[in-house]
Amino acid sequence: DGGITQSPKYLFRKEGQNVTLSCEQNLNHDAMYWYRQDPGQGLRLIYYSQIVNDFQKGDIAEGYSVSREKKESFPLTVTSAQKNPTAFYLCASSFSRLNTEAFFGQGTRLTVV
Amino acid sequence: ILNVEQSPQSLHVQEGDSTNFTCSFPSSNFYALHWYRWETAKSPEALFVMTLNGDEKKKGRISATLNTKEGYSYLYIKGSQPEDSATYLCAFLQGGSEKLVFGKGTKLTVNP
Numbered sequence: 001d002g003g004i005t006q007s008p009k010y011l012f013r014k015e016g017q018n019v020t021l022s023c024e025q026n027l028n029h030d031a032m033y034w035y036r037q038d039p040g041q042g043l044r045l046i047y048y049s050q051i052v053n054d055f056q057k058g059d060i061a062e063g064y065s066v067s068r069e070k071k072e073s074f075p076l077t078v079t080s081a082q083k084n085p086t087a088f089y090l091c092a093s094s095f096s097r098l099n100t101e102a103f104f105g106q107g108t109r110l111t112v113v
Numbered sequence: 114i115l116n117v118e119q120s121p122q123s124l125h126v127q128e129g130d131s132t133n134f135t136c137s138f139p140s141s142n143f144y145a146l147h148w149y150r151w152e153t154a155k156s157p158e159a160l161f162v163m164t165l166n167g168d169e170k171k172k173g174r175i176s177a178t179l180n181t182k183e184g185y186s187y188l189y190i191k192g193s194q195p196e197d198s199a200t201y202l203c204a205f206l207q208g209g210s211e212k213l214v215f216g217k218g219t220k221l222t223v224n225p
Binding site for chain 2: 004031033035039041042043044045048050056058059086090100101102103104105106107
């Protein structure tokens with residue numbers, strides 16, 4: 001079945017450590033996105049990529065890094081520089097231009113302890 | 114940063130009631146407006162993608178309208194059912210941008 005998969009579902013990290021969240025899709029989508037959700041807030045864009053080997057900062061990119069070495073994969077690293085990393089992270093993908101729907105993964109809840 | 118507003122923030126209705134929510138977005142340089150339904154413990158799922166002023170789209174008991182000149186979209190649910198309980202998100206895409214900007218959502222609870 002085609003879809004978009006995020007792993008893990010829950011992640012705990014010690015303060016000061018980097019952690020990488022996985023996002024894989026087999027929908028042949030060119031574009032992939034990372035969003036963050038905090039209580040009482042809408043989804044906020046961290047990074048996005050329209051094509052392999054290229055990505056752009058979203059509205060809240062500080063403290064995060066990404067790579068897009070393969071079309072299917074768009075991992076997000078939450079670095080120790082991210083001041084408030086505890087949040088729910090959603091990955092999405094779409095065909096290049098967003099006049100068609102985006103498909104979402106089930107999310108990763110990251111907790112920094 | 115673009116501002117996308119949704120109202121109300123939350124809504125409780127009885128089974129069988131009809132309801133509607135609003136999404137407001139910038140009226141300049143419109144490209145597309147998305148509606149998603151996000152049920153608890155699931156992924157957001159697309160309901161509609163609307164691109165033309167005056168668009169009306171329907172999926173079962175759910176429909177949406179779009180006014181790009183004044184910058185709003187309405188989502189209607191006719192005869193709400195408990196399974197309609199979810200958070201409904203709208204998202205705006207401006208022309209020339211590749212960023213989908215989300216509102217905070219409207220959380221709907223339908224009581225049996």
